[in-house]
Amino acid sequence: MSSKALEQFLRDNIADLKNRGLYNEIDTVEGANGPEIQIGGRKLINLSSNNYLGLATNDTLKVVSKEAIDTHGVGAGAVRTINGTLDLHQKLEEKIAAFKGTEAAISYQSGFNCNMAAISAVMNKDDAILSDALNHASIIDGCRLSRAKIIRYKHSDMNDLRKQAKEAVESGKYNKIMVITDGVFSMDGDIAKLPEIVEIAEELDLITYVDDAHGSGVLGNGAGTVKHFGLQDKVDLQMGTLSKAIGVVGGYVAGKQNLIDWLKVASRPFLFSTAVTPADAAASTKAIELLMESNELVEKLWENGAYLKAELKKLGFDIGNSETPITPVIIGEEKVTQEFSKRLFESGVYAKSIVFPTVPRGTGRVRNMPTAAHTKEMLDEAIEVYKRIGKEMGMIE
Known part of the structure; x- marks a missing residue:
């Protein structure tokens, strides 16, 4: 028999989320997560995947995995x-270091x-951590776990960062101070001001940490935001994921040898969780090799991103200030955002609504992610659907 208190808690809170338009329905994809997907037996143009370069379905990676x-x-x-470090993991880490510089x-x-x-x-x-106000949930949770004092600075506001950093240093309360930021902010598509952040960090002796989950495979000829600005010798910790542009699963931290040596003896997920599978390690290594050999996929991603942005903006949608292929259509009210996403779905376009707590209240949006695998015909079809639904819902004229 389950706890009555738990049952009441779950019932009340789920109902509350549904009433406020914040309850997220999870869709099951039948088959591969490519530029087109199938859900409930229907084929849809997929604009919600982080498979930026289409590598999740790449034939070469499939062969290497097998x-x-x-x-x-x-x-x-x-x-x-213990003995879960395979030669494939070692090769992957050597390749990541070469890729990230x-x-x-x-x-x-x-x-x-x-x-x-x-x-x-x-x-x-x-210690203390200066964290951008729009940093990803995993950064926030990592900061909390450290038990360091968390000092939020206004999003990409370098004056506020400098002021707060200076106050933290001059207080004399902390042994170490870190500044941490996303390289590319996943919901708005803007890029962190890394040159200014590094300048402030050097001036005040701050540790620098960049989460480049959405920058790797996108900026810096694919090598990421840090490489884009030529700051690989200036950033202490470069974190990235193997599950977005790389197309597989996993993550990494790149930096100085002594930092990596320390993480291998002190970071608990490394110490207490089984390593990624051989297939994942091999496929990730191959994906990075493909990016180091050719710029073709990255260029195609940017071409598709620029095209979708321009067409949606021309129609009159608010696409924010994205500096990357990430293309938000900002709507605002949560229930309207979810209704818009649902109407797109019914018309053959899968573009998921993003609402609080993923983004601040009142800034609901549909986040579009054109990839290198989309054809112009697919994007044109999606744009036509946007145009029709936008007019029907009175969002555009």
Whole structure:
């Protein structure tokens, strides 16, 4: 018999979320997550995937994954520190370091795990962390886990960052102070002001940490936001994911050799969770090799992103100030946002509504993610649907 208190809590809170238009319905994709997907037996143009370069369905990566299963099995068999470190993991980490322009790298089971692992392994209760107001949930949770004092600075506001950093340094309360930011902010598509952040960090001796989950494979010829600004020698911790542009699953932190050595003995997800599978490690390595060899996919991603942005803006939609292919259509009210997304779905376009708590209240949006795998015909079809639904709902003229 289940707890009555738990039943009441769940019933009340789920009903409350539904009433406020904040309850997220999860859709099941039948088959691969490509530029088109199938849900409930219907084919839809997919504008909600983070599979930026289309690598999740890449034939070469499929072959490499199958080969790794044949030679190394379906699982790593242990945590990394016992005997779960396979030669495939070592190759992956060497490839990541070469890709990111650092001395070394460490791989984890997910991008979320990276932030939980690395922040708490470096920072503690005697330290402070300056965190951008729009940082990803995994950064926020990683900061909380560290027990360091969290000081939020206004989003990409360098005057506020400098002021708060200076106050923290001059207080003399903290042993170490870190500044942490997303490289690309996933809901708005804007890019962190890394040159200014690094300048402030050097002036005040701050540790620099960049979460480049949405920058890797997109900026810097694919190598990410830090490489885009040529700051790979200036940023202490570069975190990234293998599950977005790389198309597989997992995450990593890249930096100096002594940092990576420390994370291998002090970061708990590395110590206490089984390593990523051989297939994932091999496929991720191959995906990075493809990006290092050719710029073609990255260029196609940007071409598709620019086209979709221009057409939606021309129709009169508010697409915010994105500087990357991420294309939000900002609507505002949560229930209207969800209704718009539902109408798009009914017309063959899968563009998921994003509402609080993922974004601030009153800033609901449909987040569009054109990829390198979309054809112009697919994008044109989606734009026509946007035009019709937008006019029917009175969002555009």
